[in-house]
């Protein structure tokens with residue numbers, strides 16, 4: 631079988647220059663990009679660095695830039711890229727540690743700003759804080775709760791590429807979930823963060839890159855648009 635050409639951005643990190651390493655990999659049936667990287671590491675260059683854990687699309691650690699699109703390497707089959715060359719780079723908008731390994735610190739710094747933990751007035755209560763299946767939160771947010779904090783939306787976001795301050799789609803989606811959660815009381819604090827003109831929802835230009843790239847199919851642009859509307863018409867966030 632004809633080998634695939636795999637071009638990988640290689641870097642020692644810390645702003646060091648990036649070089650492109652070119653490798654050849656013989657395609658096996660249903661081979662993923664992550665399989666191809668392991669093949670290269672095992673047979674051609676054991677210094678190649680990349681990150682992974684679950685290998686089934688659950689942990690989010692194998693996010694990288696594959697043929698100019700941020701994707702999970704373990705969920706991307708090489709044959710479905712419809713190209714005889716696979717180009718792989720680190721996730722954009724994040725500092726490179728080495729080769730394909732990035733630091734997610736800036737992503738989680740933004741995540742922390744929206745106060746992701748539940749703020750419940752009854753946190754010492756022994757009663758279970760159940761959310762009724764008929765509540766608005768239960769009905770309107772199921773898919774938005776599937777985030778695996780892979781950072782792909784952060785890497786795909788055009789605004790993030792020019793604004794260090796912007797919270798980014800995943801953090802805003804988390805804020806939305808807490809704002810809708812009937813058990814949570816930190817509404818004012820979170821609204822203040824997402825209403826900030828330099829960091830908050832108003833920076834989003836609805837390019838839909840985050841929505842298109844999210845491996846969990848979370849409609850992040852819808853989340854951001856709903857929060858914009860809620861800023862203008864606060865009843866849109868009524869918890870029920």
Ligand code: SF4
Nearest residue numbers: 777778780781783844
């Ligand atoms: S919202 Fe989607 S793309 Fe963004 S971090 Fe969560 S799972 Fe990844």
Ligand code: FES
Nearest residue numbers: 685687690692704
């Ligand atoms: S290795 Fe866990 S999502 Fe790819």
